Amino acid sequence: xxxxxxxxxxxxxxxxxxxxxxxxxxxxxxxxxxxxxxxxxxxxxxxxxxxxxxxxxxxxxxxxxxxxxxxxxxxxxxxxxxxxxxxxxxxxxxxxxxxxxxxxxxxxxxxxxxxxxxxxxxxxxxxxxxxxxxxxxxxxxxxxxxxxxxxxxxxxxxxxxxxxxxxxxxxxxxxxxxxxxxxxxxxxxxxxxxxxxxxxxxxxxxxxxxxxxxxxxxxxxxxxxxxxxxxxxxxxxxxxxxxxxxxxxxxxxxxxxxxxxxxxxxxxxxxxxxxxxxxxxxxxxxxxxxxxxxxxxxxxxxxxxxxxxxxxxxxxxxxxxxxxxxxxxxxxxxxxxxxxxxxxxxxxxxxxxxxxxxxxxxxxxxxxxxxxxxxxxxxxxxxxxxxxxxxxxxxxxxxxxxxxxxxxxxxxxxxxxxxxxxxxxxxxxxxxxxxxxxxxxxxxxxxxxxx
Numbered sequence: 001x002x003x004x005x006x007x008x009x010x011x012x013x014x015x016x017x018x019x020x021x022x023x024x025x026x027x028x029x030x031x032x033x034x035x036x037x038x039x040x041x042x043x044x045x046x047x048x049x050x051x052x053x054x055x056x057x058x059x060x061x062x063x064x065x066x067x068x069x070x071x072x073x074x075x076x077x078x079x080x081x082x083x084x085x086x087x088x089x090x091x092x093x094x095x096x097x098x099x100x101x102x103x104x105x106x107x108x109x110x111x112x113x114x115x116x117x118x119x120x121x122x123x124x125x126x127x128x129x130x131x132x133x134x135x136x137x138x139x140x141x142x143x144x145x146x147x148x149x150x151x152x153x154x155x156x157x158x159x160x161x162x163x164x165x166x167x168x169x170x171x172x173x174x175x176x177x178x179x180x181x182x183x184x185x186x187x188x189x190x191x192x193x194x195x196x197x198x199x200x201x202x203x204x205x206x207x208x209x210x211x212x213x214x215x216x217x218x219x220x221x222x223x224x225x226x227x228x229x230x231x232x233x234x235x236x237x238x239x240x241x242x243x244x245x246x247x248x249x250x251x252x253x254x255x256x257x258x259x260x261x262x263x264x265x266x267x268x269x270x271x272x273x274x275x276x277x278x279x280x281x282x283x284x285x286x287x288x289x290x291x292x293x294x295x296x297x298x299x300x301x302x303x304x305x306x307x308x309x310x311x312x313x314x315x316x317x318x319x320x321x322x323x324x325x326x327x328x329x330x331x332x333x334x335x336x337x338x339x340x341x342x343x344x345x346x347x348x349x350x351x352x353x354x355x356x357x358x359x360x361x362x363x364x365x366x367x368x369x370x371x372x373x374x375x376x377x378x379x380x381x382x383x384x385x386x387x388x389x390x391x392x393x394x395x396x397x398x399x400x401x402x403x404x405x406x407x408x409x410x411x412x413x414x415x416x417x418x419x420x421x422x423x424x425x426x427x428x429x430x431x432x433x434x435x436x437x438x439x440x441x442x443x444x445x446x447x448x449x450x451x
Contacts, residue, residue: 054084054091057129057139058189058199059249064093066287069214069238070183070207071199071245071256075323076290078219079331079359081446083409089130094446096124097216099225101441105157105173110432113173115157121225122146123178123216135191142184147177148269159421159435160393162378163232165307166267172380175227179269181205182239201245204272205265207238208258209245210281210299212319212337214238219323219333220355223366225417225441229395230351230372234317234339237301239265242275254285262302262312278302281315293321308377314342329448333357346388349373362403364413370395385426394422401443413443 056062058071068074082095099121106114122145129139147155154166155176164176185203192198207214214235215221215228228234240260247256262279281299288294301313319337326332334356342348355368371394377387401415419437 054093054129055137057127057141058137058187058201058247059197060131060135060137060189060191061194061197062249066293068212068293069217069235070203070243071187071201071209071247072207072211072213072217072283073254073285073287073293073295074213074217074219075287075293075321077323077325077331078333079323079325079329080449081222082449083446084449090128091130092126092128094124094126096122096445097222098122098444099441100444101225101439103157103225103437103439105159105437106432106435107438108432108436110435111428111430113430114159114435114437115173117157119156120146120150121156122150123182125183132188137189137191139187139189140185141187143182144180145178145182146180148180151177153177153267153269158226158229159431159437160229160372160374160379160395160423161227161231162229162374163236164264164267164305168307170305170307170378170380172378175231177269179205179239179265181272183207185243195251196249198248199246201243201247203240203243203245204275205239205241206243208240208243208260208279208281208299209247209256209283210237210258210297210315211235211283211317211339212295212321212335213293218321218335218355219331220321220335220357220366221368222445223357223364223401223415223443224355224368224397224399225439225443226397226419228353228355228368228370229393230339230353230370233315233341233349233351233372234319234337234353236264236304237281237299237315241265241273242277244277252287255282256285257282258299262300262304263306264304266306276302291322291324295319311343316340316342328361330360332359347390349375349390362413363400364402364415365400366397367399368395368397381427381430391423391427396420399439401441406447409447411443411445411447413445414441415443416440 054064065078082093085092104116125143127141155174158175161175185206187201189199242261245258258281259277261276279302283297285295296318298316303309317339322334324332336354339351340348351372353370357366376385376389397419399417401413403411403413417439
């Protein structure tokens, strides 16, 4: 009962806070500059051509829709949900998501590793930017989560999920909570021409140039309350305490590199971990059209897990993100990605994921398929299995939600989600054969941005 009271109080506070920013949304001064000379984007059609939108975070000559997480790219046709505020010199944007839910992992009670609970995963992002001279752009970004308050340090139940620790023990079959401060970053970019610009990004914490846009910022994953079980194969570095990234864009291509702290956040979710800058990554991105964002990246991550300080990982990822705007707030979004974790002298562990979302008026339908290879060490299977025994895990999710009402440019949707898992029969004594999960939830989120 106490846990539910805390969820309700925090959600009511957040729900009261979010619409306050939207009061400014329809009172922005008209402003003309060179951004109006760009081709129309979905955002511009809704804003009107006499009022230019916020530009991309790292380029004066790219649309805001391309903003992802960290310095990653989304397709230009991506939908944007949030509240925007304009002043004479600054442009600000706030967005986020709250899921109030009941989550039951293994509702058929086939195994011994499932769990259930009421909780409310959350994240919020506030960013702002302004021109510096004719060709410069300064940008700041901050990201927060109330997970430490609501989820506790143990996180929420999620079968076959692994990564990080709690009370000195590895977390398994649970998604760790995200830190209170997930990103505090500043950046500066300079436009040499409409086709070429360069930038530097400094964050503590933040996200290096490694992997696709993180799951909570991908349009194909916005309706899904869960992180992927391949999270630590593909985008585990999205909260890193100490990042420096430099990059250059030429036309549709971008090349960037990062130095960052390899250690993942510790179980104290309110503090700032020690910056080390002992790891590196590089990423190549290509957006061939408004509808596609492609990337390939590789990185060396030194000692990511606190419980295994001598283990270093080479991460390799590739992804394709697709978005199409069908007008009137209707859209289709999809992501296909692959990632591999490779330790020296051991076989690489692969992860593949495909997810999609279709929105029509007030209805959203979404799905996700994952194939992930995890070791006995990751799944904490000793002494039954050796640490480096590899297990193939399949997970399929289908969900839907419907917008119940809208208040002050903030929507409340009701939804349901079902998942089924499959792995080797040798794990049936722990997980059961093909365990299933069920969730019901209310989602609170900003409306599609309009002016």
